[in-house]
Each structure stands twice: as C-alpha cells, then as structure tokens.
Ligand SMILES: O=c1ccn([C@H]2C[C@H](O)[C@@H](COP(=O)(O)OP(=O)(O)OP(=O)(O)O)O2)c(=O)[nH]1
C-alpha cells in the first residue's frame with residue numbers, strides 16, 4: 001500500500017527494519033534534547049505528515065526496549081492517526097521510569113503501524129443476543 005508523506009525532517013523516511021516487521025520506527029525531530037523527568041510527559045514532533053488511505057488508520061505504538069529499560073512509553077496508550085489528519089505526526093511520551101530520560105534529535109522513540117479498520121452504524125435495540133459469558137468479564141474466569 002502506498003502512503004503519501006511529507007518529510008520536513010532531515011532524516012530518511014521511516015522503514016521496516018526486517019522483512020516482516022509490522023512497525024516502522026519514528027524519530028524525534030527536535031532542536032534541543034529533551035530531558036524527561038519521571039512522570040513528566042512531552043509532545044515530540046517527527047517532521048512527518050501523512051495522507052493515509054481511507055479505511056486505514058495509523059497507530060503509534062511504543063518501543064518495547066525503551067519501555068523495559070527506561071519506562072518510556074506513550075501517555076495515550078496507542079496513538080490514533082486518522083486518515084483525514086494532515087498535521088504533523090507527534091508522539092506523546094511519558095517517563096514511567098525512576099530516572100530522567102534524555103531524548104536526542106533523531107532518536108527512535110515510537111513506531112508506526114498501519115491498520116485496516118471498519119466504520120460502523122449503530123442498530124439501537126432493546127436487548128442483546130444471549131451468550132454463555134453474558135456480562136462476565138474482568139477476570140470472572142479466574143486469574
Ligand atoms: O499520538 C498521536 C495521536 C494523535 N495524533 C494526531 C493524529 C490524529 O488524527 C489527531 C487527533 O488525535 P485523537 O483523535 O487521538 O485526539 P483528540 O484529542 O480526540 O483530538 P481531535 O479532537 O483533534 O480528534 O492527532 C498524533 O499525531 N499522535
């Protein structure tokens with residue numbers, strides 16, 4: 001699938017690092033290094049602007065190495081890039097670690113995955129079909 005991209009950063013376009021990688025790493029495009037203190041969050045620009053085909057969304061996901069080693073993750077869980085969004089892709093990082101973490105220009109701070117999605121119409125009803133599970137959830141089958 002082809003995705004149109006504007007690249008206002010000096011970095012090459014993101015790429016898949018292995019033949020079957022689902023995500024492309026995204027780099028911070030910042031003038032000055034950012035020191036992110038524990039529990040602080042920051043909006044980090046990438047210099048990238050996308051035009052995602054209709055029926056797809058971009059997902060911004062964290063990088064497991066940063067999360068495991070430094071507690072650096074996304075404050076919004078998974079970022080949603082709507083296909084009609086034409087602004088800059090930005091990444092909302094939060095430091096859940098115990099030490100300040102420095103983000104330098106060009107650091108790979110998150111990854112982008114393209115996902116197909118549906119649009120739904122609601123059918124407003126008075127009751128739902130029955131299932132064995134019913135309303136059971138949140139651990140009702142045990143731990
Ligand atoms: O991690 C993110 C999440 C969102 N966005 C951009 C693309 C997305 O299409 C737009 C809006 O995101 P979202 O719908 O998650 O935010 P909102 O708070 O609902 O803002 P809006 O009212 O603009 O939809 O912001 C990013 O660049 N990075």
Ligand SMILES: [Mg+2]
Nearest residue numbers: 080081082085
């Ligand atoms: Mg929104």
